[in-house]
Amino acid sequence: MSTKKTNYSFVGIAFIILVFGIIFIPRIVDRIQGGDVTRSESRSINVSSDSEAFVSDLMFLEINGKPKKVPSFSFINQNGKTITNKDFEDKVYVVEFFFTTCPTICPRMNRNLVQIQNTFSSFENFGVASFTINPDYDTQEVLKAYAETYGITNPNWHLMTGDKDVIFELANIGFNIYAGENPNVEGGFEHSGNFALIDKNGFIRSRKDNFGNPKIFYKGIISEAEKEDEDGETEEISMLKEDIAKLLKED
Structure with missing residues (x-):
């Protein structure tokens, strides 16, 4: 493959990423701000001690x-x-x-x-x-x-x-x-x-x-x-x- 053709390929991939960012990232941000997307899939849920009754070992x-x-x-x-x-x-x-x-x-x-x-x-x-x-x-x-x-x-x-x-x-x-x-x-x-x-x-x-x-x-x-x-x-x-x-x- 020629160097010129390779450069065209990189340019094309960069163009696609740019278009994706322009079109989709604002939509994802809007969904997060609107509460449609949660992050519980990627981290454990931190439950406050106030929400869970303490029971001793007795x-x-x-x-x-x-x-x-x-x-x-x-x-x-x-x-x-x-x-x-x-x-x-x-x-x-x-x-x-x-x-x-x-x-x-x-x-x-x-x-x-x-x-x-x-x-x-x-x-x-x-x-x-x-x-x-x-x-x-x-x-x-x-x-x-x-x-x-x-x-x-x-x-x-x-x-x-x-x-x-x-x-x-x-x-x-x-x-x-x-x-x-x-x-x-x-x-x-x-x-x-x-x-x-x-x-x-x-x-x-x-x-x-x-x-x-x-x-x-x-x-x-x-x-x-x-x-x-x-x-x-x-x-x-x-x-x-x-x-x-x-x-x-x-x-």
Whole structure:
């Protein structure tokens, strides 16, 4: 092929490119400005964290394959106000069953809860639900005095009293936390020293054990300072604090 012919070919190709640019590029620009052309094909879509709900790695307690939700309840708190499960909506909270004249585990449980209260004092959406299992003695006035003695200041910490049978049903069936009367034990009542952790949507949550199953509850008797009890059981208050913080970040 001659040099002259080759130059003609290059001129022809250049002319075609020029014509294409004059005719089609303005049209493409108009389509982009008009919103007809998107760029999602050539780059990944960046989804803002605000548009996607954050869920922590904590597990749900499941009953018959369904996450267990806190049942409805209605009791009177230490200030004489009616408190229901609705008052805890959009809040992360810890549940305990106790009684004010308990001579054994309750004082230790509530000192631990006060420490947790103080850790999350700046969070308006953190609370505690304390249900007395001796409502005949633990009136609103008794609960108020108890709250003052222990330094309970969180406005979302409700110490509640009501019908004994309803409270026992709430403990044993609603939260799967054992509570009952026993005249043969010191104090006349026996109950679990565990805490339940509830998320903002009212579901019982916990972390996994070594086998991948939910731990369900947190030991409430042993303090962080103690590390472990005389039987070698380790404390879980630090674990509970970590998991409260996780749930507070959930949407």
